[in-house]
Every structure is written in structure tokens, then in C-alpha cells.
Amino acid sequence: MKAVKTLAMLAAVALAAPALAQEKPAPAAPGYTMPQTATFDMKAAHGGTYRIFVSFPKGAPPEGGYPVLYILDGNALFASFAETRRMMEWSPGDKAIVVGVGYPTDEAYDVRRIDDFTGAPTTSGAYAKFAKEKSGGWDRFLDFLTGELRSEIGKRYKTNADRQSLFGHSLGGLFALHTLYTRPGAFHAIIAASPSIFWHEAITLKEERDFAARLKAGGVPKVARLLVVAGDREEAILERWDAEDFVQRIAPLSAWGLRTRSEIFAGEGHMTVPVRAVPATLRFAVNWP
Structure with missing residues (x-):
């Protein structure tokens, strides 16, 4: 009888062993690291710290050096641009460096962007919660x-x-337009995606009018070319309407040297516009002239 009980206990242990093995958690797998990238934190002279993400090509740089594309909201958008840039190396054309400018956080967005990308508190009811x-x-x-x-x-x-x-x-698109208006020669190309012109509309429209007047008067010796994109399913429809209206207003300035292109992406909402814009942005940024 004792032998029978012993055999029964051994059998029970044997049957339980697989279940116990399954309950033990597997070792954590290493995270994915994007090839040809680097990150570092940088403290600005004004005291803020930024997380900088860089995607760089293989091989020797071209004569004159690599073109550079700076991406705002780097925590959220850098990965899409970096991997597309790496894939575009397989096609003929210019290689480039992509620099994402973000914040020392694992979140996609940081509230500091409101300070960095605007000129004043919002005057729009749509953004009242951020006032x-x-x-x-x-x-x-x-x-x-x-x-x-x-x-x-x-x-x-x-x-x-x-x-x-x-x-x-x-x-970030609002900031891109501010850059065009106030330092028009600081960049070779500027891409404004779904720009939030209505954040503080009066300030932004005045900057636009002042810029247009200076350009027509010959007071802007060097000006970036401009690409404006938005989605046809923007949740805040003003971001589509404002982009369309803005391009209509600004297009005549081509007579004074401002080259502007625009596109409305079918089927895209506000948060998917940047992903859809990646290839067009890279081509617009690295093409020469």
C-alpha cells in the first residue's frame, strides 16, 4: 500500500512539472535598436535639456557634406523618418542625416513643446485646455x-x-511657419504639416503679412522653399482649411522667389499625417536645388 501511495505522489509531481515550468516567466528579450542611429541629451544655453536622435548614412559623406533634416517632436516621429531614410539609401539620390529634436522622456509628446513652438498663450477655444x-x-x-x-x-x-x-x-508646423516668416534664410527647405495656425491666429497672420511685405519689397535676400501638407480627415477641420487657405494666399509670392508646394493626403487624420508625409518630406528636403 505504501508503494502505491509513493507511485501516486511521483505521478502527481510529474504531471505538475510542466504547469510549473509554464508559470515561470521567460527571460526578457532585448529591445530593438535601430541601425545607423545615435541618441544623446543636450542642455541648451537657456537651461532646457533636449533628447537628440540622429539617423545617419553608411559610407563616406558626399563632397560638401550631408544634407540635414531636423524633425520636431522627435520622440514621436523620429523612428518613422529614420527607417524610411535608411530604406531610401537603396535608391539613387542624395543621402542625408535626420535629426529628431525631442525631450528626455519615453512619452511621445512633452508639454514643453507648447512653450517651444508658440509665441504666446492660445486665443483659440479649441485649445482652451492648454491656455x-x-x-x-x-x-x-x-x-x-x-x-x-x-x-x-x-x-x-x-x-x-x-x-x-x-x-x-x-x-511644430506653426513653429515652422514662424521660422519662415522671421528667419526665412535659416533653412534650405521648410515642411509644415497640419500647421495649427489658429493657436494664436492674429499673431501668426500678422507675421505672414509682414513677411509678404518684406519679400515683395526685396528685403529677403534668401528664402527657404516650402511644402505644406494636411489630411482630408483632420479632426480639427481648421487645420485642413487653414492649410488650404494659407497656400492660396502664399502661392503668388513665387513671383518674389518663394517656391511653395502643397498636398492634402486622402484618408489621413491629424495624427497620421506625419507618417504619410515621411517620403515626400525626405525627397523635398534632400533634393537640390
Whole structure:
């Protein structure tokens, strides 16, 4: 009888063993690291710290250095641009460096972007919930972008100072237009995706009118070319309407040297426009002239 009980206990242990093995968690697999990329944190002269993401080509740089495309909201958008840039290396054409400018966080977006991308608190009811957030720092951020950061990227990689481009989406698109209006020669190309012109509409429209007047008067010796994109399913329809109206207003300035292109992406909402815009942005940024 004792032998029978012993055999029964052994059988029970044997049957339980697979179940116990299944309950033990598997070792964590390593995370995916994107090839041909690097990241570093950089403290700006104004005191803020930014997380910088870089995607770079293989091989020797071209004569004159690589074109550089700066992507705002780097935490959210860098990966899409970086992998597409890497795939485009397989096709004939210019290689480029992509630099994502973000914040030291694992979140896609950081509230600091409101301060960095705007000139004042919002006057739009659509953005009322953000009215109390810190804002108005876009010139300070632009100084960092075109000064300290550009210099640092130039130290780490061989870059072409005459082929620097900027991509911004939503509030980043608003910032991109501010850059065009106030420092029109700072970039070779500017891409504004679903720009939130209505954040503080009066300020932005005045900047546009002042820029147009200076351009017509011959006071802008060098001006970036401009690509404006939006989606036909923008949740805030003003972002589509404003983009369309803006392009109609700005297109006549081609007579004074502003080259503008635009596209409305079918089937895309506000948050999917940047992904759809990646190939068009890279081609627009790296093509020469």
C-alpha cells in the first residue's frame, strides 16, 4: 500500500512539472535598436535639456557634406523618418542625416513643446485646455535649433551648411511657419504639416503679412522653399482649411522667389499625417536645388 501511495505522489509531481515550468516567466528579450542611429541629451544655453536622435548614412559623406533634416517632436516621429531614410539609401539620390529634436522622456509628446513652438498663450477655444501651460518661447527655441544644436551636429558629422531643412507637425508646423516668416534664410527647405495656425491666429497672420511685405519689397535676400501638407480627415477641420487657405494666399509670392508646394493626403487624420508625409518630406528636403 505504501508503494502505491509513493507511485501516486511521483505521478502527481510529474504531471505538475510542466504547469510549473509554464508559470515561470521567460527571460526578457532585448529591445530593438535601430541601425545607423545615435541618441544623446543636450542642455541648451537657456537651461532646457533636449533628447537628440540622429539617423545617419553608411559610407563616406558626399563632397560638401550631408544634407540635414531636423524633425520636431522627435520622440514621436523620429523612428518613422529614420527607417524610411535608411530604406531610401537603396535608391539613387542624395543621402542625408535626420535629426529628431525631442525631450528626455519615453512619452511621445512633452508639454514643453507648447512653450517651444508658440509665441504666446492660445486665443483659440479649441485649445482652451492648454491656455495655462507655459508658452511663448519659440524664438529662444529657434536660437537653440539654428545655433547650438546645428553647431553640435556639425561637429559630430560632416554636414552641408547650405542644405539644412526643418519639419514640424501641428504646433511644430506653426513653429515652422514662424521660422519662415522671421528667419526665412535659416533653412534650405521648410515642411509644415497640419500647421495649427489658429493657436494664436492674429499673431501668426500678422507675421505672414509682414513677411509678404518684406519679400515683395526685396528685403529677403534668401528664402527657404516650402511644402505644406494636411489630411482630408483632420479632426480639427481648421487645420485642413487653414492649410488650404494659407497656400492660396502664399502661392503668388513665387513671383518674389518663394517656391511653395502643397498636398492634402486622402484618408489621413491629424495624427497620421506625419507618417504619410515621411517620403515626400525626405525627397523635398534632400533634393537640390
